[in-house]
Amino acid sequence: MKGCIFCNISEREIMAENELAVAFYDKYPVNEGHTLIITKRHVETLFEADLDELAAINRLIFDVKRLLDERYGPDGYNVGVNVGEAAGQTIFHLHYHVIPRYLGDVANPRGGIRRVKKSIIPYWAEGEKGGGRAP
Secondary structure, three states: OOOOOOOOOOHHHEEEEOOOEEEEEOOOOOOOOOEEEEEOOOOOOHHHOOHHHHHHHHHHHHHHHHHHHHHHOOOEEEEEEOOOHHHOOOOOOOEEEEEEEOOOOOOOOOOHHHHHHHHHOHHHHHHHOOOOOOO
16 A cells, blocks of 8 residues: 555565565564564455465564574563554554563563553452462
């Protein structure tokens, strides 16, 4: 799509790719090494991609992890996709976030991505008081 910033990514920004997907560093990284993986074909959301594209993204996630492990040596990862405005999607071209995590990058990483909205996590409030356990 002509106006899509991801459809117009330059070759020099690409860190890895395969036949149906491309990976590049996020311009506004959460952590060092934060990478985006997109479909080469313009599709707005995860649910518009075909199974071949999703398989290509998954293969690229593993390739990117190896590259990030070598370059940054993170202690963990968050991998995810936002689908729709209500979920925080701001660029409407399917993209996965591969976010390296480092011990100490936040005071308490418990809950991971579930911590985005604490009010919907029953065990989080309990955990704050010391009595809850994550499932």
